[in-house]
Amino acid sequence: MIKNILTNKCPNCGKGKIFKNSNIYFNFRKAEMNESCPKCGFKNRKEPGFFYGAMYVSYGLTVGQGILTYLIASTFFEEKFDLRIIGIIAGVLLLLSSFNMRLSRILWIYLFKNYSR
Numbered sequence: 001m002i003k004n005i006l007t008n009k010c011p012n013c014g015k016g017k018i019f020k021n022s023n024i025y026f027n028f029r030k031a032e033m034n035e036s037c038p039k040c041g042f043k044n045r046k047e048p049g050f051f052y053g054a055m056y057v058s059y060g061l062t063v064g065q066g067i068l069t070y071l072i073a074s075t076f077f078e079e080k081f082d083l084r085i086i087g088i089i090a091g092v093l094l095l096l097s098s099f100n101m102r103l104s105r106i107l108w109i110y111l112f113k114n115y116s117r
């Protein structure tokens with residue numbers, strides 16, 4: 001299942017794609033989703049506004065990555081609060097923002113896949 005999440009696969013059949021672009025990582029073009037799975041017809045968007053909830057997932061991912069980046073980056077600096085660390089964190093989060101948006105939506109779909117029928 002984790003493999004299906006990371007490869008942008010339908011939670012129902014594991015074959016169809018959730019996002020039309022196959023590369024969900026570091027892809028800065030607009031993310032286009034399939035409204036429903038092209039293979040099995042599983043509805044990705046349950047209701048209008050369904051993906052507002054995915055923003056909370058995205059927020060959680062961002063916070064986690066920010067902390068992780070800080071922990072890694074701080075090992076390269078003498079001072080605990082070097083301003084350059086904040087710059088690095090901001091840069092990393094910016095790079096990951098597009099990825100997070102997609103991943104959070106996929107996670108959100110998987111979270112609610114059992115309530116769709």
Ligand SMILES: [Zn+2]
Binds near residue numbers: 011012013016039042
């Ligand atoms: Zn499917």
